[in-house]
């Protein structure tokens with residue numbers, strides 16, 4: 001399929017029909033236990049123009065939208081979105097990405113990753129701080145999951161690879177289950193991916209990776225050493241290492 005040039009821009013108005021279309025795409029493309037309620041994202045869109053660098057909770061959150069340049073006002077033309085934040089003194093954190101069915105395999109996902117990296121570089125520039133990496137999580141299907149789920153996983157990991165992401169092999173990142181209001185559902189094991197930015201890939205040895213994983217627990221989930229999910233993620237003897245993202249797509253084991 002031929003599409004016109006894709007434009008990517010930041011949403012500043014939760015009531016804008018394009019932002020609402022992103023909400024629908026978000027709920028259609030991600031399983032309930034993989035996502036936070038959309039209205040949390042709406043709230044951060046609404047506060048975006050009022051936050052200055054280093055203020056509020058310190059995170060600079062962005063919802064970026066993509067559409068063919070002649071359809072940027074057409075909700076049916078929304079091609080995709082990405083949502084994430086710069087976490088000061090840590091790195092960029094890409095929370096969610098989704099591409100509409102009709103717009104897949106056209107490079108939209110890759111384009112959204114790329115623009116998100118640029119956004120994180122701008123944010124860290126605003127703070128006068130380096131940007132060591134951008135990190136994201138993704139839920140690998142259970143070994144016995146239907147083939148369709150494994151196909152989606154393979155597509156994701158190929159996209160991550162195309163976007164320069166590396167897989168943190170050797171870590172199941174145990175996160176709370178957002179599908180239950182009180183977060184008492186079974187924790188969800190996630191795989192982690194890193195795009196090195198100002199730090200070289202070689203700098204991410206096992207110790208540095210453990211520090212990054214610990215940082216993700218404390219900065220994002222408020223889990224400190226000694227808490228159940230933290231200790232389950234980083235058991236004694238854990239030796240994480242970076243691998244090509246595509247290799248994560250092949251791993252049919254885990255499911256621990």
Ligand SMILES: CC(C)(COP(=O)(O)OP(=O)(O)OC[C@H]1O[C@@H](n2cnc3c(N)ncnc32)[C@H](O)[C@@H]1OP(=O)(O)O)[C@@H](O)C(=O)NCCC(=O)NCCS
Pocket residue numbers: 029030096097098099100103104105106107108109110111137138139152154155156158159160162
């Ligand atoms: C995963 C997803 C974001 C990919 O978006 P996309 O715009 O289609 O990705 P791109 O066009 O940039 O594709 C980049 C590469 O990823 C791989 N890829 C993407 N979709 C694929 C698929 N269905 N099957 C196999 N490989 C696929 C290809 O290698 C592709 O490059 P190529 O087409 O040149 O071979 C999209 O399929 C999606 O929204 N899925 C549902 C939501 C989701 O899984 N989000 C990710 C949560 S972490």
